[in-house]
Amino acid sequence: MAGKKVSFGRKPGAVEKPVDxxxxxxxxxxxxxxxxxxxxxxxxxxEKIKRLTLDIPESLHKAIKLKATSEGVTMVELLRELLEEHYGSKG
Known part of the structure; x- marks a missing residue:
């Protein structure tokens, strides 16, 4: 049984410029x-964004995720706010 080759065109409205x-x-x-x-x-x-990788216990991860979900924000938003409160604008 010969396979039928199917080609798909571009998605309508696709971005023409490649993303760097x-x-x-x-x-x-x-x-x-x-x-x-x-x-x-x-x-x-x-402001330039820098990436921070942090290993935390699974129980802490779940607690942060639960808190973020209950506040309707992402974990990143929640953690950035907490870090900004503690370390930001101290100059």
Whole structure:
């Protein structure tokens, strides 16, 4: 039995410009801020984002996830807020 080859076209409205992964990782905040007025996006430079990897016990992970879910935010948003409260703007 010969297999039938099926080819699929591009998804309608697909982005033509290839995404530079390094640029996205480095500047994802700027690339995502399309809801802001153009003048504000051009004049505001987002702070560079750095990645932090942290090993925590599973029970703590579950507790953080439960708290974030109950507040309707992501774990990242919750943890950034907590870290900002403790370490941010102390200058």
């Amino acid at each position: 992964v390094e640029e996205w990782v480095t500047n994802r905040e700027a690339l995502v801020e399309i809801d802001q007025p153009p003048a504000l996006v051009e004049t505001t430079k987002p």
